[in-house]
Amino acid sequence: MLTVIKFGGSSLASREKVENAARIAAREREEGNRVVMVVSAQGDSTDELMSRAHELSAEPDLRELDVLLSAGEQISMALAAIALHELGVPAVSLCGWQAGIVTDGEHGGARVRAVHTERLKRELDAGRVVVAAGFQGIDEKGDITTIGRGGSDTTAAVLAAALGADVCRIYTDVHGVYSADPREITTAVRHGEISYDEMLELASLGAKVLHSRAVDIARREGTALEVLSSFEQGSGTRICAGGERREVTAVTSDAAVAVLRVKPAEPQNVAELLARLAGEGIATDMVTCAGGELALSLPSEQAEKAVQSLREGGGEIALDGDAAKLSAVGAGMAGSPRAAARMLAALRREKIEIKMVYSGEIKTSVVVGREDRRRGLEAIHKEFFE
Ligand code: ASP
Numbered sequence: 001m002l003t004v005i006k007f008g009g010s011s012l013a014s015r016e017k018v019e020n021a022a023r024i025a026a027r028e029r030e031e032g033n034r035v036v037m038v039v040s041a042q043g044d045s046t047d048e049l050m051s052r053a054h055e056l057s058a059e060p061d062l063r064e065l066d067v068l069l070s071a072g073e074q075i076s077m078a079l080a081a082i083a084l085h086e087l088g089v090p091a092v093s094l095c096g097w098q099a100g101i102v103t104d105g106e107h108g109g110a111r112v113r114a115v116h117t118e119r120l121k122r123e124l125d126a127g128r129v130v131v132a133a134g135f136q137g138i139d140e141k142g143d144i145t146t147i148g149r150g151g152s153d154t155t156a157a158v159l160a161a162a163l164g165a166d167v168c169r170i171y172t173d174v175h176g177v178y179s180a181d182p183r184e185i186t187t188a189v190r191h192g193e194i195s196y197d198e199m200l201e202l203a204s205l206g207a208k209v210l211h212s213r214a215v216d217i218a219r220r221e222g223t224a225l226e227v228l229s230s231f232e233q234g235s236g237t238r239i240c241a242g243g244e245r246r247e248v249t250a251v252t253s254d255a256a257v258a259v260l261r262v263k264p265a266e267p268q269n270v271a272e273l274l275a276r277l278a279g280e281g282i283a284t285d286m287v288t289c290a291g292g293e294l295a296l297s298l299p300s301e302q303a304e305k306a307v308q309s310l311r312e313g314g315g316e317i318a319l320d321g322d323a324a325k326l327s328a329v330g331a332g333m334a335g336s337p338r339a340a341a342r343m344l345a346a347l348r349r350e351k352i353e354i355k356m357v358y359s360g361e362i363k364t365s366v367v368v369g370r371e372d373r374r375r376g377l378e379a380i381h382k383e384f385f386e
């Protein structure tokens with residue numbers, strides 16, 4: 001079997017943790033597997049490198065920033081390989097370019113275009129564990145790129161797909177995918193299995209356990225994905241096609257949401273306002289238009305830019321910059337408003353004001369005030385799981 005195993009920053013944050021990750025890789029290999037180990041930078045070191053660049057410049061050059069940030073993973077990979085050698089396991093560390101990961105030239109958010117697997121295969125054939133740096137690649141010019149924050153999951157999924165791995169295991173500091181983030185909701189229950197579609201929605205809606213692009217790649221390639229704890233042996237969560245159709249599988253929240261309400265001078269200007277936002281590259285989330293008023297939710301960081309661009313279009317604009325989104329995801333929701341009704345009732349019992357609601361095929365989202373996020377999430381979780 002060929003397995004790709006990925007360790008995040010929290011699973012590599014100290015010497016002991018690096019040794020622990022190396023032991024897991026060694027165990028995988030003892031079981032007769034060919035092993036590719038993908039590593040993130042240790043702990044918060046990517047953030048630390050980022051602040052060092054910002055101490056020197058408000059807008060550091062993106063190419064140089066990638067050179068700097070990619071160093072975090074380069075440290076991890078060498079340490080992990082050294083720890084493996086100590087365990088008597090043959091291992092070799094490879095940077096993105098050495099592992100054949102070719103991306104476009106979008107520094108800071110590059111997309112993987114191809115993986116040239118010759119070197120990887122050669123090392124695996126020689127019986128070595130390959131420790132690959134997550135989060136990085138090389139562009140056509142030969143420059144180092146990074147593929148977006150949290151991108152090591154994506155590196156793991158990309159390598160698993162390119163090598164035709166039997167499974168891609170994401171080792172992290174929780175035991176799998178839960179009905180809510182167990183670090184926040186202590187009564188959350190772990191799922192043995194969840195579908196790619198549900199996981200993709202959850203990741204896009206703010207769940208931090210897996211990066212959405214990684215789930216998307218695994219789904220497209222049909223790679224079996226697992227989320228497991230690096231600190232305790234246990235069964236974890238399998239992400240696969242199909243699976244149980246629960247009305248709600250998990251709830252999650254996003255605390256960085258803004259709501260904009262616009263009353264255009266002429267109702268027919270709504271299309272023009274939306275086109276204006278699209279032209280500015282603003283990512284709207286929920287959009288409703290009723291009674292001549294346009295309401296939309298969007299990431300808070302884009303709120304100011306959106307207001308500016310709408311102001312040029314005229315009309316009345318009201319910005320509520322302190323909102324949060326609570327979402328429930330479940331394949332068994334199947335377009336029925338039942339889950340939405342239960343969510344709204346749970347929030348009403350808590351006297352939480354609801355600003356917007358969206359009910360779709362497998363997700364329902366509600367926008368509330370940011371101060372109500374935690375309480376609302378608890379109420380919804382209780383409604384479906386306790
Ligand atoms: N070290 C990178 C980051 O912090 C990549 C990752 O953790 O997946 O964003």
Ligand code: MG
Pocket residue numbers: 008009040041043046150
């Ligand atoms: Mg990290």
